[in-house]
Amino acid sequence: MKKIFYILPVVLIMVSCSKSQSIDNEELDHFISKLDDKSLEEIKEEMNSNVSQFESFSKFFESSFSNDIEIINKEDEKYEEEFKIDTSGIGKALHQFDNVEFTQTYEDYESQLEFSKNNSDSSKLLDLGEGVSQRFTPNKIYYHDGEVRTDSISNYDVDFTFDESWGKTKPIDSIDITYKVTYVKDYDVVEISVDNPTASYNGGEISLVKAEGNYIYFTMSDTLSAPVRIQGYNEEGKVLDRSGYSNNGVAPGEMESVFTEILGYLKKLQEKLNDDDFENTAEFQEYLKDNLSNLDFFNDNDGIFHRQYYYHGNVKSLKLYFEKDSENREIIFTARNYKPFNENDDLFVMETEDATVLLNNKGEQVITLNGFDGLENIGGNFYEDYNHFYYLNRTKKQLDTLLVYDIKALSNGLIGILPEQENEHYTLVTSNNIPIGSKSFWLLQEVGNIVFGITTDDKHYILDENANSMLIPGVTKVYDKQSDDRIMVSNTDRKIGFINSKGKLVIPFKYDDAKDFEDGLTAVKFNDTYKLIDINAKVLVDTEEDYINFFGEDDNNKRIYKFDYGKKSYNYKGELIEK
Amino acid sequence: MKRLTMLLLFTSLFGYAQIDYKGLVKNLEDITYETDIKAHFKGIPFNEEYSEIEFNDERFLRFYGVIVNKVTFSDSWNGKVINIKPFNENADYEKIKAKLFELYGEPETSERTTRIRYEWETDNKQILLSINLQGEEEEEEEKEETVQGVFKDFDSLTIVLKQE
Amino acid sequence: MKNLIILLILTINFTFTSCGSDTLKYDFSKIKSLAETKALIAKMQLENKDEKVDSTSNFQEITLKGMHYAGVPVKSALITDNYTLLTTDTLNFSAKNLLESLEAEKGLTNIADSYSDDIDFFWKDETENKKLEIKLVNGKHLAAFGDKDYAELTINYKPTYTIPLANLHKKIKTFENQPKYILNIRAYDCLYDIILNDIIITESTNITEFNLNNYITGPNSSIKIIAKPSKSEGSKTFHEQSYFSATIINKSNNEPVQEIVKTALNGSNSIVFDTEFNSILPYYPIAWTDGADLRNDKNLKKKVIALYDKLGKAILAKDKQAINDIFYQKDFEMQQLDFDTNFETARNEWEAYLAIQTSSYKYTLANDFEIEFNDGGKLIYTYAKDKSDMIIFTGKGYDDTLNHYLYQPKGSNELKIIR
Structure with a gap:
C-alpha cells in the first residue's frame, strides 16, 4: 500500500506550497531516481491507481480554497502579538539534551529510531519562539559490534515523536548528534496596504492584488527569499490572528487548470504505459526527464510567487519581516540506546512482510521464521506473539510452541514458567529451557536486581542465576524498592527491618513504620516517634513526632521529611529546615 | 407531487405500526387510592424496585397539563404515595401552584429564605409542594413579609392518597 | 384494496x-x-x-x-x-x-x-x-x-447458534405454579454442611442462600444440615453466641415451606438438623434417578478420567456437537428447574463453553482424586488431590477449571455430567 501512494505525494509536494519557489532540475532528478528499483509493471500499477486518486483529489481541490472570504464583525475579530524575536528560550533549549535515549526497532531490513528526552521537563522538544529554527545533524553512530559510522548519516531524522528510518539493521549503542539553533538577529520590515499596494525590496517587488474582508492576496518576486513572518493588520493597526493561507507558484484562479494539465499529462503517461511503449524502467525515466520539464507548471516563468492569507478580522495591510542577519549556536550531545544490546549471543527480532527474521549483533540474519509476525522476545530464547509462547531452538533454527499459562523472564537470566494455571507454582528453567533448581515458587518478585522466590508459607528466598535459593530468615514481606544497598522487609509481627543486596538482615526487625532510604537516610518509627537513621541504623535525629505527613522535594529534587502538617521539616541530610 | 407521494408512503408504511403516543399520555391527577397502577399505565415501561414503581418517560406523564420528568408510586403506612418530579421550570411551578390553590384553597405555608413549602390536606389526600429558592443565604432572620425569592428548583411534590 | x-x-x-x-x-x-x-x-x-x-x-x-x-x-x-x-x-x-x-x-x-x-x-x-x-x-x-x-x-x-444447547429456552415448559425452593440461613459463628436428598451440596460453608430445585427429583425431600464450630479463631467449640436457624421458602410467592428451628449452639459436637419437606414441582427431572449404584464399580476411577478426557478432547477439537452432547442434559434440567425461558441464559451458557474452547490450547486432568457417593451411590462428586481441579484448561494467560456431579445411566457403561 505504502508504495502505491508514492508517486502522488511527490507530485503534490511539487505542486503545492513548497518552500523553494521554483522546481530545479535537481529535485526533478531526485524524484525520477526514486523509480530506479521499480519494475515497469509496478510503475504501471501505481500509475493506474494514482490517476484515479488524482482525479478525485482534483475534484476536491476545485472548490475548496476560494469561497470563504467573509466580512468579520468587529467583536469577532481575534488578535495576536506583534512579531518580535524572542531568544530567551535558546539557552534552555541548548541544555535540554543531557539525557537523551532512543528506542531501536527493526522492520523490513531497516532500523527505526525514535528519540526521547529522559529528563524532568518533557520527553518532547521545547518550543522555540518565532524566527528561531533548529536542526539536528547526526555525526557518529556507534554500533554495538564496534563499527563507528560517520558517512552519509547527516540526513537521518532525529525525531522525538515518530519512528524514523536509520539505515541498516544493526544494534546501535549510541549516537553523537549536533544540535544547531539558528535565530534571526536583525530583520527588515516591508509594509504594503490598500493605500500603498506596492513596495520594492532588495531588487524585487511586492504587490497587493486584492484585499477583501478577511482575505488578502499579494505577489512577491521569485528572487526574494521567503519572509520570516507575515502579519496582517486591521484598520486600527491591530495585529490579526491568521486563520489560513496558501502559497503557490501559480495564480489562484489557475490552480484548476494546473491540475487539469497534470492530470492530462499523467493520463498520457498511463496510456503509454498501458500500451507498453517503454522497454524498461530506464527508458520510462528518460521519457519523464525529457517531458516533465515541458509542463507549463514546472516552467513557472511569470517570475512571481502568489500568497493568499485569511485572517480572523478584516485585513487592510501587511507587514513582511525579512531576515537581515542571523546567528547560530550549537552543541553536540550523545543519545543512548534505551535498551542496549547486552549479551553478545542475543538475537533480535525484525519483522518483514512475510516472516520474522532473527539477527545477531552484527546485523546478520541467523534464523528466518516464515509465517510468524508480531513476535516479541520475553527473555533468553523465549518469545511470544498474541496467541502463543515459543522457545527458540537455535540448533534446529525453529520455534517450539510452548503450551503453558505464562512465562516470566527474570533479571538474573532465569525463566519462570507457570505450566497450567495462574495460581500454581513457578517452575524455573534456564534461558535454554533446561529445568534448574530444586524448588518451585508461589511468587517471583524482583527488587532492584535481586530475585526473590516466595513460597505459599511466605518464606522468602534469594535466587541467584543458577537458581540456588537462600532463605532469608524471618522475612515474610519484601517491599519493592532497593536504594542505598538497603531493601525494606517485614516479619510476621509486621515489624520492619532492612536487608542488603546480599540478603543479609543488616537492620533488624524493630520499626513500626519505615520508608525506603534515599541519600543514605530515612525515617523510621520506634518507641512511638519517628527518627531519622542512616544505613547502619544509627539514629541521627529524633523528630519527637508520632505522625509523618509525606515527603516533599526541594529545588534539586531531594527529599524533604515533613511532620506535623508541614510545620516541622527536615532536608535530605537530616537537618531541620528553618522557617 | 413528489412530496405528496412521499407523505402518503410514510403514512401507509408506518401508520399501522406507529405507537399511539397521544393515547398513552396519563394525567397523574386522575389517580385515586383505588387505581391499579400497572393497569392504569398499561403499555408504558416501568422500573420496579422494592415495591416502588417508577415511570420515567416524560412523553406520557402529565400533572395538570405540566410535563412530568419522573413519577414513583409506593405504599406506606398512611396510604399510597405519589412522588412527582417535574422539570425545574418556573412556569410549570406557577401553573401547578395556581391549580392547587384553585382546587384546594389556602394551604398551610412555611417560608424561609431558601425554601417555600405548601401543604394541603383533605379527607382523602394530602399534597405537599415545596421548592428551593435562588440566591445566597442571607441572614437567618425570620421575615414577616412574604419572601420575594425566585424559583430555583422543585424540592418535592408529593401526594399521599389516603384509604377512606 | x-x-x-x-x-x-x-x-x-x-x-x-x-x-x-x-x-x-x-x-x-x-x-x-x-x-x-x-x-x-x-x-x-x-x-x-x-x-x-x-x-x-x-x-x-x-x-x-x-x-x-x-x-x-x-x-x-x-x-x-x-x-x-x-x-x-x-x-x-x-x-x-x-x-x-x-x-x-x-x-x-x-x-x-x-x-x-x-x-x-x-x-x-x-x-x-x-x-x-x-x-x-x-x-x-x-x-x-x-x-x-x-x-x-x-x-x-449477534451470531445465530443452531446448536440445541444455545436454544434451550425454546424447550423450557412453563406452568402456572413454578415453585423455587430456596434455603435461607441465618447463623452466627458456625460453619455447616448441607445434605439434600442424600446429596452433599456443600461442606463447611457460611453462605446463606441455596437454590434447592436442582437437587429435587420428587415431591418429598429430606434435608440434613450439620452445624460445626467455626474454626476461625482456632477454637473447637461453639462460641457462646453461636446460633443457627434456617427456613426453606418458595421464592415464587415468598411463602415459607419449612422452618428449621432456631437454636443456640453449644458444646464441641456438631449439631444435626434433619427434616423433610414437600418439594412439589410441576416438573421432575430424570436426573440420576435411573442411575446405577457406583459404590462397587471397580472401574469408576477410570470412568471419571475417561469422561473428563472426552470433555477435554471435545473442547480442544472445537467439536461443538460433542460439547453440546456432554452438557445438554445438565443444562436443560437446570434451566427447566429454574423455569427460565430467557434466551440469554442458554446463550450465555453456550458462549461460556465457546470461550473455553477459543482460549485454550491444552487441558490437564487430575489423576489422583477422592470420590464422594451421594443418593445411594447413584450420584458422585470428585475432589482432585494432585491438581486444583478435575480438569484444567490452559491458554496464553488463560485458565479455567471444571468439576461436576456425575452419574451413570442404567444400561450404559459411561459416566455423564448431570449437575
Whole structure:
C-alpha cells in the first residue's frame, strides 16, 4: 500500500506550497531516481491507481480554497502579538539534551529510531519562539559490534515523536548528534496596504492584488527569499490572528487548470504505459526527464510567487519581516540506546512482510521464521506473539510452541514458567529451557536486581542465576524498592527491618513504620516517634513526632521529611529546615 | 407531487405500526387510592424496585397539563404515595401552584429564605409542594413579609392518597 | 384494496425517488446481521464508485447520501466487525423520528440510566442489541424535542447458534405454579454442611442462600444440615453466641415451606438438623434417578478420567456437537428447574463453553482424586488431590477449571455430567 501512494505525494509536494519557489532540475532528478528499483509493471500499477486518486483529489481541490472570504464583525475579530524575536528560550533549549535515549526497532531490513528526552521537563522538544529554527545533524553512530559510522548519516531524522528510518539493521549503542539553533538577529520590515499596494525590496517587488474582508492576496518576486513572518493588520493597526493561507507558484484562479494539465499529462503517461511503449524502467525515466520539464507548471516563468492569507478580522495591510542577519549556536550531545544490546549471543527480532527474521549483533540474519509476525522476545530464547509462547531452538533454527499459562523472564537470566494455571507454582528453567533448581515458587518478585522466590508459607528466598535459593530468615514481606544497598522487609509481627543486596538482615526487625532510604537516610518509627537513621541504623535525629505527613522535594529534587502538617521539616541530610 | 407521494408512503408504511403516543399520555391527577397502577399505565415501561414503581418517560406523564420528568408510586403506612418530579421550570411551578390553590384553597405555608413549602390536606389526600429558592443565604432572620425569592428548583411534590 | 393503493404509491414513489439525488437508498433497519451489513456496503460501493467505499475494511466510516434507518436519514455510519454506529443529522427532528421508528419496530422500553446528559434506550433480543443515545441540542427533553436534536444508534448483531444447547429456552415448559425452593440461613459463628436428598451440596460453608430445585427429583425431600464450630479463631467449640436457624421458602410467592428451628449452639459436637419437606414441582427431572449404584464399580476411577478426557478432547477439537452432547442434559434440567425461558441464559451458557474452547490450547486432568457417593451411590462428586481441579484448561494467560456431579445411566457403561 505504502508504495502505491508514492508517486502522488511527490507530485503534490511539487505542486503545492513548497518552500523553494521554483522546481530545479535537481529535485526533478531526485524524484525520477526514486523509480530506479521499480519494475515497469509496478510503475504501471501505481500509475493506474494514482490517476484515479488524482482525479478525485482534483475534484476536491476545485472548490475548496476560494469561497470563504467573509466580512468579520468587529467583536469577532481575534488578535495576536506583534512579531518580535524572542531568544530567551535558546539557552534552555541548548541544555535540554543531557539525557537523551532512543528506542531501536527493526522492520523490513531497516532500523527505526525514535528519540526521547529522559529528563524532568518533557520527553518532547521545547518550543522555540518565532524566527528561531533548529536542526539536528547526526555525526557518529556507534554500533554495538564496534563499527563507528560517520558517512552519509547527516540526513537521518532525529525525531522525538515518530519512528524514523536509520539505515541498516544493526544494534546501535549510541549516537553523537549536533544540535544547531539558528535565530534571526536583525530583520527588515516591508509594509504594503490598500493605500500603498506596492513596495520594492532588495531588487524585487511586492504587490497587493486584492484585499477583501478577511482575505488578502499579494505577489512577491521569485528572487526574494521567503519572509520570516507575515502579519496582517486591521484598520486600527491591530495585529490579526491568521486563520489560513496558501502559497503557490501559480495564480489562484489557475490552480484548476494546473491540475487539469497534470492530470492530462499523467493520463498520457498511463496510456503509454498501458500500451507498453517503454522497454524498461530506464527508458520510462528518460521519457519523464525529457517531458516533465515541458509542463507549463514546472516552467513557472511569470517570475512571481502568489500568497493568499485569511485572517480572523478584516485585513487592510501587511507587514513582511525579512531576515537581515542571523546567528547560530550549537552543541553536540550523545543519545543512548534505551535498551542496549547486552549479551553478545542475543538475537533480535525484525519483522518483514512475510516472516520474522532473527539477527545477531552484527546485523546478520541467523534464523528466518516464515509465517510468524508480531513476535516479541520475553527473555533468553523465549518469545511470544498474541496467541502463543515459543522457545527458540537455535540448533534446529525453529520455534517450539510452548503450551503453558505464562512465562516470566527474570533479571538474573532465569525463566519462570507457570505450566497450567495462574495460581500454581513457578517452575524455573534456564534461558535454554533446561529445568534448574530444586524448588518451585508461589511468587517471583524482583527488587532492584535481586530475585526473590516466595513460597505459599511466605518464606522468602534469594535466587541467584543458577537458581540456588537462600532463605532469608524471618522475612515474610519484601517491599519493592532497593536504594542505598538497603531493601525494606517485614516479619510476621509486621515489624520492619532492612536487608542488603546480599540478603543479609543488616537492620533488624524493630520499626513500626519505615520508608525506603534515599541519600543514605530515612525515617523510621520506634518507641512511638519517628527518627531519622542512616544505613547502619544509627539514629541521627529524633523528630519527637508520632505522625509523618509525606515527603516533599526541594529545588534539586531531594527529599524533604515533613511532620506535623508541614510545620516541622527536615532536608535530605537530616537537618531541620528553618522557617 | 413528489412530496405528496412521499407523505402518503410514510403514512401507509408506518401508520399501522406507529405507537399511539397521544393515547398513552396519563394525567397523574386522575389517580385515586383505588387505581391499579400497572393497569392504569398499561403499555408504558416501568422500573420496579422494592415495591416502588417508577415511570420515567416524560412523553406520557402529565400533572395538570405540566410535563412530568419522573413519577414513583409506593405504599406506606398512611396510604399510597405519589412522588412527582417535574422539570425545574418556573412556569410549570406557577401553573401547578395556581391549580392547587384553585382546587384546594389556602394551604398551610412555611417560608424561609431558601425554601417555600405548601401543604394541603383533605379527607382523602394530602399534597405537599415545596421548592428551593435562588440566591445566597442571607441572614437567618425570620421575615414577616412574604419572601420575594425566585424559583430555583422543585424540592418535592408529593401526594399521599389516603384509604377512606 | 388498501394494499393495492399502497403498492401503487410505492411504485410511483420509487420511480420518482430513484432518480432524485437524496433518495432513501440504503436502509439499515432492514439489516439483520453482519453479513447483510457487508452486502449493503458492497451495494454502496457498486453504486458509488467515486467515493472509494471499501467493503473489505473492518473499521470504516461511511457518509454517503441516501443512508437511512426506516426513513430517518443517517448522516454517518461507522461499521466495524463488532458493531454498527449510525449518527443522524442535526436537522428535522431526527432524534424524535429515530426514537419513534425504533419504538414502532421494537416496542417501548424504559429510559436507561446514563452517566452523561444523553437519554439512552436499550433493546435486546435474540438477534441483536440496539442502543439509542439521544443527544439534545435545542430540545429540552423527550416531550419537547428540538429540530436539531440528533441520535446515535449502536447495533450489535449477534451470531445465530443452531446448536440445541444455545436454544434451550425454546424447550423450557412453563406452568402456572413454578415453585423455587430456596434455603435461607441465618447463623452466627458456625460453619455447616448441607445434605439434600442424600446429596452433599456443600461442606463447611457460611453462605446463606441455596437454590434447592436442582437437587429435587420428587415431591418429598429430606434435608440434613450439620452445624460445626467455626474454626476461625482456632477454637473447637461453639462460641457462646453461636446460633443457627434456617427456613426453606418458595421464592415464587415468598411463602415459607419449612422452618428449621432456631437454636443456640453449644458444646464441641456438631449439631444435626434433619427434616423433610414437600418439594412439589410441576416438573421432575430424570436426573440420576435411573442411575446405577457406583459404590462397587471397580472401574469408576477410570470412568471419571475417561469422561473428563472426552470433555477435554471435545473442547480442544472445537467439536461443538460433542460439547453440546456432554452438557445438554445438565443444562436443560437446570434451566427447566429454574423455569427460565430467557434466551440469554442458554446463550450465555453456550458462549461460556465457546470461550473455553477459543482460549485454550491444552487441558490437564487430575489423576489422583477422592470420590464422594451421594443418593445411594447413584450420584458422585470428585475432589482432585494432585491438581486444583478435575480438569484444567490452559491458554496464553488463560485458565479455567471444571468439576461436576456425575452419574451413570442404567444400561450404559459411561459416566455423564448431570449437575
